[in-house]
Amino acid sequence: MMQNIKAIIERHRLPLTDEKVTQAAIANALELADISFEREVRLSDADIVDFMVGSIAIEVKIKGAKAAIYRQLERYAEHDCVTSILLVTSRSMHLPALIKGKPTLVASLSRGWM
Structure with missing residues (x-):
């Protein structure tokens, strides 16, 4: 499912x-693909993820330091309700295959413009 969402966003x-x-x-693209999601989901007092598709956390980042983005994803991975993480970004950024044991992917916002 996460790979499917990544493909939808990148096209x-x-x-x-x-x-x-x-x-x-992104919300519009997910709706057009008939994918159910929640927006601005509060994982804790400090953590609000941009989208949840089932147990997939989707975080959108246009700007920001790579280290800060990674730390934020690490915090999300600590939550039991999150089983995988998709980072959607225009930044050139790579993630390890797992963060705290949870699968990760990066969707490039630039891909749709190629």
């Missing part, structure tokens, strides 16, 4: 300048 030309606009466009 769309999504806006790259404003994270909230990008999130709205």
Whole structure:
């Protein structure tokens, strides 16, 4: 399922300048693909993930330091309700296959523009 979501996101030309606009466009793409999701899901007082598709956490990042993004994903991986993590980003960023034992993937926002 995570690979399918990644493919859906990467085949769309999504806006790259404003994270909230990008999130709205991703929501539209998921709706068009008939994928159920929740937005802005509170995992804890400190952690709110942009999307949850079942137990897949989807975080959208347009800007930000790579180390800070990774630390945020590590926090998400600590939550039992998260079984895998998809980072959606315009940054050139690689993730290990697992973060705290949970599978990860990166969806490139730039792909849709190629």
